[in-house]
Amino acid sequence: MTQVVLPEINFLETDAQKLVTDIISTYENLEGRKLAQADPLRLIFLTCASVITKQNVAINDAAKQNLLYYARGNVLKHKGAEFDTPILEATAATTTLRMHLSAPLSSSRIIKAGELLATSNEGVIFFVSTHDAVIETTDLFVDINLKCTVAGPEGNDFSIGEINSLVKPLPYIDRVENITVSAGGAYEEDEESYRNRIFLAPEKLSNAGPTGAYEYYARSASPLISDIFVDSPQPGYVNISVLLKNGELPSEEIIQLIYEKVNARDVRPLTDFITVSAPEIVTYDLDVVYYIETNAVDKEIIHKNVEKAIEDYAKWQSSKHGRDINPSKLISDCYKAGAKRIDVRSPNFMAINKRQVAVIENKTVTFGGLEDD
Structure with a gap:
């Protein structure tokens, strides 16, 4: 999507000082006299300006929310309804469970959709079947699609084989295991x-x-x-x-x-x-040495801020197709975080095409010590 840069917009004046000046100057022009600093009318006008400012802020905010750029909360949902575009609700993680039979069955069995089936060793997150599954007499195993009972990311990232317990043991099932990493769980769309x-x-x-x-x-x-x-x-x-x-x-x-x-x-x-x-993956190594000024007051805070800046850079670098590997961005972010000097040994600048994304393969972050300004 082409990013559109829009100017800031205000429908009403929200600067309290400007409102005070306007009210007082209007009165002085009408009455033909100057108000002293201690004049009781000045205090009354200050009070009026305060009330008008609060009203203008509220009215201005309500008016701005008629524009998509500023809309939020339920107003944003109403804007979406105008375009038949409802907000995406929270989703539950899914995975595929393989149920291994202890022996071939003498007759077919059905596992119904919605049946509470499996959990991990911890037994905190549960998964249910999303469809009817038939186990035939010739089957040695059956694969069933599962959905987490909790909407959100809680059911994500269970590695292969980690979901391995049946909620209700079945006598003809020897063991169970998820054969895909659980994924797809998310909160409501931001x-x-x-x-x-x-x-x-x-x-x-x-x-x-x-x-x-x-x-x-x-x-x-x-x-x-x-x-x-x-x-x-x-x-x-x-x-x-x-x-x-x-x-x-x-x-x-x-x-x-x-x-x-x-x-x-x-x-x-x-x-x-x-x-x-x-996307096609382009890997790069991140090797950074950072230094902090000797006289810096909050060295521990700077440590944390620089480490976070480096972590955020890695996410930024890998969060968009075709984003060039750009160490200048990393250096800028670390300076803003409070570092005195940054030595980026790797990566060097590299242009990548729109079908690719840059992902870290090896990461080395070293504190080089304190340096005088």
Whole structure:
């Protein structure tokens, strides 16, 4: 999406001092006399200006929220409703559970959708089946799609094999294990992402032919999505590359969700062949030595701020397609955090294309010591 830089806008004056000056000068012009500093009328006008300022601030805020750029909370949701673009609700993590049979069954069994099935060793997060699954007499195992019972990120990142306990043991099941990393759980869509989708909403007046339309429908698949790159290397072929928040790469479940969204019959042009994937990874090493001024008052705070600046830089670098590897940004951020000097041994500047994303492979951060100014 093309970023639009908009000017700040105000409908009413909210500067209290200007209001005081205007009120007093208006009175003085009408009455033909100057108000002394201790004049009781001046105190009354100061009080009036204070009340008017508070009212103007409230009215100004309400008026500004009629504009998408400033809308928030329920007002933003109403703006979305105008474009038939509801906010994305919180989603639950999903995974695939493989149930291994102790022996072939003598007759088929059904595991119904919504049945509480599995949990991890800790037994805190639970997963339920999302569909009816039939275990045939010839099966040695059956794969079942599961959904976390709690909406949000709590069910994410269970590694393969970590969800390995049945809530209700079944006599014909020897063991269970998740064969995919659980992913897809997210809180309700944040306001900035929602605002961007509303901005894109007019694109959906066409089916997903234009770049903006594909981006709109792809973003509508999950609130975890932070960046989309749509490309057509040749006529009839559309590649959609996806990044999640904080530069995380999408799981197969997220990729499938996006594919289903953009491949719907009322969305995809019949002539388009669509692929959805994670971006091509360009790895780099981060090797930084930072120094703090000897006379700095809050050295511990500076330590923490610089470490956080480096961590934030890594997320910034990997959170957008085609973002060049730029050590100048890292140096600037560390100076703002309070560092006296930064020695960036790696990376060097590297331009990358729109289909790629830069990701750290090895990270080394060293405190070089104190230096005089």
